[in-house]
Amino acid sequence: MTSGYVVARVDEIPPGTHKFVSVGKFGIAVYNVNGEFRAVTNYCPHRGGPLCVGKRYPIVESSEPYDIKVSGTDEILRCPWHGLEFDLRDGQAEVGKLRVRMHQVRVENDQIVLQGV
Ligand code: FES
Numbered sequence: 001m002t003s004g005y006v007v008a009r010v011d012e013i014p015p016g017t018h019k020f021v022s023v024g025k026f027g028i029a030v031y032n033v034n035g036e037f038r039a040v041t042n043y044c045p046h047r048g049g050p051l052c053v054g055k056r057y058p059i060v061e062s063s064e065p066y067d068i069k070v071s072g073t074d075e076i077l078r079c080p081w082h083g084l085e086f087d088l089r090d091g092q093a094e095v096g097k098l099r100v101r102m103h104q105v106r107v108e109n110d111q112i113v114l115q116g117v
Contacts, residue, residue: 004106004113013037013112016074020052023117027052028103030112031088033075037112038088039103040077046098049081057085 005023007030013019018031020042027042029052042052056074076094078085085094091102104115 004115005117007039007105007112007114010107010110010112016056018052021114023114026050028114028117030105030114031056031077033088034073036089037105037107039105039114040086040088040091041101041103043101044079044081044084045093045100046079046082046084049079051077051079051086051100054078054080056088059087 007021008019013032015032015035018029020027020029028039029042030037030039040052042050044051054077057076058070059072059075061069075088076085077088086100091100103117106113106115
């Protein structure tokens with residue numbers, strides 16, 4: 001028996017996509033980040049914007065001018081209100097100390113399950 005909120009089958013959220021579910025006060029989006037599922041509350045810790053409406057981007061790093069490396073596949077989620085960016089792997093803002101609320105997710109019998117909601 002599955003305890004928790006069943007979001008979808010694994011194949012319904014392929015890498016680079018997400019699914020929004022109306023759970024809790026603001027809703028939660030479950031993202032497939034390189035084959036791992038991450039669940040994020042649809043509430044930006046900056047000013048409460050609808051974070052999960054934001055677009056995703058890959059990680060861009062630079063150690064010196066004109067040396068730009070793009071890695072990964074859309075690990076960064078940008079809030080649509082003021083543009084703060086959050087790492088979907090841990091919820092941490094790219095700048096500053098804000099962190100988005102994340103939820104535990106597990107895969108059970110080919111289903112993605114939100115825990116503790
Ligand atoms: S509300 Fe998200 S960046 Fe301001």
